[in-house]
Amino acid sequence: MADPLLNVEDLRTYFSTEEGVVKAVDGVSFKVDAGERRGVVGESGCGKSVTAMSIMRLIEPPAGEIVTGKVEFDGRDLLKLTEADMQQVRGGDIAMIFQDPMTALNPVYTIGDQLIETILLHQDVSKSEARDIAITALDDVQIPHAGKVMEDYPHQFSGGMRQRVMIAMGLSCEPKLLIADEPTTALDVTTQAQIMNLMLELAEQRNTAVLLITHDLGVVAGFCDSIQVMYAGSIVERGTGDEIFHNPQHPYTWGLLGSMTRLDESQQERLNSVRGAPPSLINPPTGCRFGPRCDFAQDICREALPILHQSQEGQKVACHRSDELDLKSIAIGATS
Amino acid sequence: MFAYIIRRLVYGVVTLFALSLVVFLLIQFSGGSPLDRLKLNPRMQPVIAQLTELWGLDKPWYEQYFIWLRNFVTPVDVPAQEGLIVVLGKLGIRSWVAIAAAVAAVGYTVALFFVKVKANWWRTFRAFSIILTWLIAFWIIKSRIVFALNWGISFRGDGPVWDNIFGAAGNTFRLGATALLLALIVGIPLGIYQAIKQYSFFDQLGTMLSFITFSTPIFIIGVMLQLILALYMERWTGVKLFYVVGMTSSGYEELGRGLFGLPSLAQLGDVIQHLTLPAISIAAISMAGYSRFQRASMLEVMHSDYLRTAKAKGLPRRTVVVKHALRNALIPIVTLVSLDVAFIIGGAIITESIFGWPGVGRLYIGAIQSIDYPTIMAVVMAIGAGVVVMNIVADILYGVLDPRVRYD
C-alpha cells in the first residue's frame, strides 16, 4: 500500500487556561490517503477544529501548544518544518475553509485582491496570469460573471456565495488536501446541499483529499468515504461510511446515529438522544471518557481507558464492550 | 457623496445655530453685565452708551440675540445700498488670487469625482488630495483676502473680534494640530505594537504608563513638564532645551529669514523649542487613550476569522498584520479621533494659559472673565465649526478605509 498523504500520530494539543490545562486534543492518530474524503464528526467542543488547526500549525502560543505528536504530510513532518516552509504548505499543499463565510473574508479588500494574493503566494506566475487563474477558480465554483465580481467586496455577496469564494480560494492552488471545518453549518439547507455537491464534484475531479469536519452526520453521509468519530479529544471509532452508519460499534456513535434517525421528530428528543453533557477536558473522568453518559458502562469502564483497536466487525473502536454488545439489534434509545 | 457632504454641511449649520442660541442664553442668564467693569471708570460713559446702542444691551435677550446673529453674518463696512457687486469691485488683485484658489479647489474636487477608477489606492489618493487642496486653498484665501464679518469690538477694548479670533485661531491650530499629530504618531503605533506583543513586558509597561497618563489632569502634566524638562533641566545641565512661555523668543526676527521668506532653520528650531512642551501636555492624554483603544481594536481584529483565513492561506506574519489587520483595526480609531478634536481644543484652552500661548483658549478665558460676549460667542462658533468640519472629514476617511460604508 502506498504511503498515506496525511499521517497524524499521537497528536496532543493543550491549552493553558485559568482553570487548568485543557486537553483539547489528547492522543489522536489517523491516516488520510490521497484523494480520500474523510469525515470527522463529534459534538461541539470535542476537539475537531483544534485537530485541524494543529495540522495547519495555526494554534496560537502561548495559550495553545502542540505538546507531542507527528503530522506527516507527503513524507514530511509538518511539526518540524520552519515557519517559512510551513507557510508554503498552508494554502499551497493544504487549504482550509471555515465555518462562517460571513466573517472569513477580509471586508476591506476585494474578492479578486484576496484570491490573487493567495495565488501569487504559491505559484510562480505574473499578476495578470494570477488574475486569470482567479477568474477560472471563480468560474469553477459556479459564480456567475466571475470577471466582474473580482472587483466586488465580500459584503456584496450572500453567505453561500462567500463560501463559494472561500472554496475557490482554497482550491486555486490545487492543494492535495482540503480541510473544511463545518463549511455549511452557517448556511440554510438548500445552500448547504449546493455547496456540498460542488465540493464533491471538485474534489473528485481533481482527486483532492478532503477532511470534512462537521457535527451533522447527514452532511457526511453522502460525501465521505470514511468517517472518524471524536469524543472529548480523542477518536472513539473509525471506519467506512457503511460500517459507521449501518453497524456502529461504539455506544457514542450509536447515540449520535440515534440523533440522526429521529431527525423528523421533535427537536427536544433529538437533543436528548445522547444524554448528559460532554465531560471536562481539564479533569476528564477516569477510565472511559464516555462512561458517565454511557448506557452500557460497567466497572471495567471506570477503571481503564479503552484504546482504539480493530473490532470484529472491521472498523476501529475504543470501547471495552464493543465486541459483546450488539448495538445494531438494540432499538436506539431503548435503554434510556 | 456630494449630496452627503452638502447634507452634512447643512446639519452642521443647524447645529451651530442651536449651539449659538444655547451659549447666548447661558451668558445672558449667568448674571452680571458686560458693562460692569466699564462703569467703574466714569470716563467710559460714552463708550457704554455706544455699546448699549450697538448690541441692544437694554433690550430683551431675544432681541439681543437677533442683533448679534445679524451682525455675526454681516460683512464689515458694507453699507446696505452698495451690495455685493460693489464689494467685489473693490477687491484687489490679491483677493482675486484667493478667489481663484477657492474656485480651483472646488473644481478639482468636482473633477476628481468624475474619474472612475475602482481601486483602493485611488480612493485614498482622491480623499487625501482633496483634503490637501482645500488646506492650501484655505491658506491662500486666509492670507490674501481682505474680508471680515461684523463680529464686533471686544468689550475689553482690545480690538475687532474678527481679527483677534483669526490671529488666535492660527496659533491654536499650530498647537492643536501638532498635539493631534503627536498623539496619533505615538499612540497608534504603540497600541498596535502592544497588541502584537500582547502580555509582553513592553505591553505591560505601556498599559501601566497609559493608565497613569490617562488619569493625570492636563494642568499637572503641563506644570510637570515645565518643571522637569525646562527648569530643572536647565538648572542641572545648563542646556536650555525648551521654553515655557510664548510661541517664539523675543529675538525671533533677528534669527534671520530663510529662502523665499520661509522661516530659517534657526527660527524653526526656536518654534519647536516653544511648541514641544505645550503640545506634549495636550497630546499626552489623547496619546494614552489612542494606544489603549488601538490595542483593543487590533486585538479584536487579530482574533477575527478573516485573519485566521489570511494565516491559513500561508501569508507571512508581517503581511497578515500590515495588510490584513492594520486597515481594519484603524477603522474604529477614526471615530475616536474625530470625537477627540473637541477634547484637544479643550486641552488647548487649559494649556495655553499655563504656557502663555496667545491662542483661542487664552482669548476665551479672558473673555469669560469680563463677560465679553462678542468674543465668547465668536470663539464658541469657531470651535464648533472646527468640530463640525472635522467630523465630516472623519466620515469621509471612514469611507476610504471601509468599503462597506456608503454615503446615502
Ligand SMILES: Nc1ncnc2c1ncn2[C@@H]1O[C@H](COP(=O)(O)OP(=O)(O)OP(=O)(O)O)[C@@H](O)[C@H]1O
Ligand atoms: N484558544 C483556546 N483556549 C482555550 N481552550 C480552547 C481554545 N481553543 C479551543 N479550546 C478548547 O478546546 C476544546 C475543543 O475545541 P474545538 O474548537 O476543537 O471543538 P470542536 O470540536 O471544533 O467544536 P465545534 O463543533 O463547536 O466547532 C474546547 O473545549 C475548547 O474549549
Ligand code: SF4
Ligand atoms: S468502554 Fe464502557 S463506558 Fe465506554 S463506551 Fe464502551 S461500554 Fe460505554
Ligand SMILES: [Mg+2]
Ligand atoms: Mg469547530
